[in-house]
Amino acid sequence: MAASVAAGRYLRARNMALAGAALMAAGCAVVPKTAPPPTAPAPAPEPSATALPTDTGRHRIALLVPLAGDTAPVGQSIANATTMALLDTSADNLRITTYDTSEGIATAARKAIADGNKLILGPLTADAVPTVQAAARPANVPVIAFANDASVASADVFVIGHLPEQSIRRSVAYARGKGAAKFAVLAPEGDYGTRALSALENALRDYGGALVRKESYARGNTSIVSAASRLRAAGGYDTVLVADSPRLGIDAAGELNKSARNRTRILGTELWSGDSTLARTPALNGALFSAVSDQRYKRFADSYAARFGSQPYRVATLGYDAVLLTLRVARDWKVGSPFPRKALYDKGGFLGVDGAFRFMPNGVIERALEVREVKAGEVVAVDPAPAGFGG
Secondary structure: OEEEEOOOOOOOOOOHHHOOOEEEOOOOEEEOOOOOOOOOOOOOOOOEOOOOOOOOOOEEEEEEEOOOOOOHHHHHHHHHHHHHHHHHHOOOOEEEEEEEHHHOHHHHHHHHHHOOOOEEEOOOOHHHHHHHHHHHHHHOOOEEEOOOOHHHOEOOEEEOOOOHHHHHHHHHHHHHHOOOOEEEEEEEOOHHHHHHHHHHHHHHHHHOOEEEEEEEEOOOHHHHHHHHHHHHHHOOOOEEEEOOOHHHHHHHHHHHOOOOOOOOEEEOOHHHOOOHHHHHOHHHOOOEEEEOOOOOHHHHHHHHHHHHOOOOOOOHHHHHHHHHHHHHHHOOOOOOOOOOHHHHHOOOOEEEOOEEEEEOOOOEEEEOOEEEEEEOOEEEEEEOOOOOOOO
C-alpha cells in the first residue's frame, strides 16, 4: 500500500533489530550508525487505499522502505527525512509516495510502477535491488538505492549508500602520508570482510605499502580477540585495519595494544562514524577512520527532532539528500516525462547533508570523505573532506 507525502506537509541483517547500527550480517549489508534513537520516529501518514490523484504539476517519486518488522524504524526515519526535505525546500513540484517493502519487495516495486512514478528511491538493502530493478527497468524508471554495495550499480541503478571501500581507501592514503608502510588486516568472514580486504589491497597497490598479514574470524568477541592475538604474536606490521563495528574494533584494539611500548596504528571503517565509545577507549588512541563530514548533520538532526520528536537514524540523511538531488534535476524535468538520468552524471557533483557527492559512470556514488582520529578522549577531523569535485 502507498502513503502519499505531499510537499506542503543501506546486506542481509546479522541483527536486524539494530538495523541502524552499522553492520548487518555476514552477508554484508551495512547501515551507517549513530546510537539508536531513544524513541521510535513519528509515523508517516497512513497508507491510502485509494488511487493516487492525477498530477499535472508534480513529479511522481516512489520511496521504497520497510514500515513494519525489525527494520521499520530505519525505514520510517528515511521516510520522515524525505518529508523534511520537501518542507525545508518548500518544494511543490514533487509527490513522494512511500511503498512498504515489508509487504514484499516485488509487490511494492510493481505498485510503484503501476502508479506512474518516474523515479524510485530505495530499496534499503543490496539484496532487494535486483527485484526492484526487474520491475523498474521495463518501464524505463531509474532507481537510486540506499544500499552500500557497489556491485548492484548499473546504468539504471544508482547506489547512494556509504561505501566501505571508499572509506578504507581514504584512510590508507592518509596513513601512508603519515608513514604507515606495513599493513595487516582483521576481516570478518563473509562479504563485508571480503570487500574490505579487496579495498585494502587495491589502496596499497595505488598508494604503496605492503600487506604483510591477514586474519579472518567469525563475528563475536572471542573470535576477533583470538584473531588479534594471532596477529600480535606474528608481528611485522605497523598498521592494522579492523574491518568491523566499533564494538569489535574496541575488542581487537585491547588485544593489539596490550603493550604500551609497542602500540599499533589502527584503521577503522565508515561503520565507526558517530560512535561515542571510541573516544573513551585508550587502546584506540591514534586510530583513524574516514567518513562523511558531520558538519551539517547536527542541524539536520536537531530539525528532525523538532519535527518528529525523536532523533533520526544516521542513514536518514540518504533520504534527505536523495530528495535534494531530485529537486536539482527537476529544474529541467518536464512533468510526466521520463526522469533525465543523464543529469545524475554531473561531474561537479551535488551537495547534501553528507557533503559533496557525485555518481560515476558505473552508477556508483563518489563521496568527499574526511579523515578522523581518536585523540585525547575525543574524535577529531584531521583531514577535512573536499568541498567539491571541481567539475
